Amino acid sequence: MTVEITSEAELRELLGTPNVRAANKDRPRLHERDRDWLAASPFCLVATAGADGSCDVSPKGDPPGFALVLDDRTIAVPERPGNRRADGYRNILANPHVGLLFMIPGRTDTLRINGRARLVRDAPWFDDMVVKGHRPILAVVVEIEQIFYHCAKAFLRSELWRPETWQPDVLPSRARLIKEVEAPTESLADLERHYGPSYVNTIYT
Numbered sequence: 001m002t003v004e005i006t007s008e009a010e011l012r013e014l015l016g017t018p019n020v021r022a023a024n025k026d027r028p029r030l031h032e033r034d035r036d037w038l039a040a041s042p043f044c045l046v047a048t049a050g051a052d053g054s055c056d057v058s059p060k061g062d063p064p065g066f067a068l069v070l071d072d073r074t075i076a077v078p079e080r081p082g083n084r085r086a087d088g089y090r091n092i093l094a095n096p097h098v099g100l101l102f103m104i105p106g107r108t109d110t111l112r113i114n115g116r117a118r119l120v121r122d123a124p125w126f127d128d129m130v131v132k133g134h135r136p137i138l139a140v141v142v143e144i145e146q147i148f149y150h151c152a153k154a155f156l157r158s159e160l161w162r163p164e165t166w167q168p169d170v171l172p173s174r175a176r177l178i179k180e181v182e183a184p185t186e187s188l189a190d191l192e193r194h195y196g197p198s199y200v201n202t203i204y205t
Contacts, residue, residue: 108152
């Protein structure tokens with residue numbers, strides 16, 4: 001029999017309350033160490049929700065330091081060429097609240113930022129986000145409301161950064177997954193070529 005939790009009181013009865021340090025660790029602006037973290041991070045996840053509550057989480061990645069610090073309350077995350085679905089960006093236009101999780105490979109803690117976002121199509125600081133000669137298509141500017149470090153337990157439990165646990169071939173190739181799940185008109189051979197070694201040459205064009 002499924003037993004649901006339907007109130008915060010029930011939730012607190014089950015989980016308990018956070019200790020003082022955990023409850024009070026969020027801050028409204030960047031610390032010098034937060035800037036250091038952003039300078040070292042090559043990857044983040046951006047969570048958004050539409051006006052109807054529908055959610056999206058989108059990965060963003062570039063060389064370390066790709067998230068540009070504009071001031072101690074504001075950062076910008078560049079957009080590079082992708083699949084053009086723009087699910088998260090359409091959400092931001094309807095609901096500016098976003099959550100970001102910045103990772104550093106090998107680190108089991110993460111930096112979390114929550115705030116309000118807006119989309120910018122150009123600005124003088126776009127020149128500071130050029131990679132391999134390519135300016136961003138647009139940028140997500142995030143006004144920070146909360147920032148804090150998240151503990152390592154999820155990464156330790158999952159052993160995410162332990163190479164000896166990795167099994168990249170446990171599932172079929174990207175091309176085979178697309179062919180089986182999405183049933184495109186392209187042949188498997190064409191898809192294998194597209195997602196083959198030369199795919200890395202297209203990531204900024």
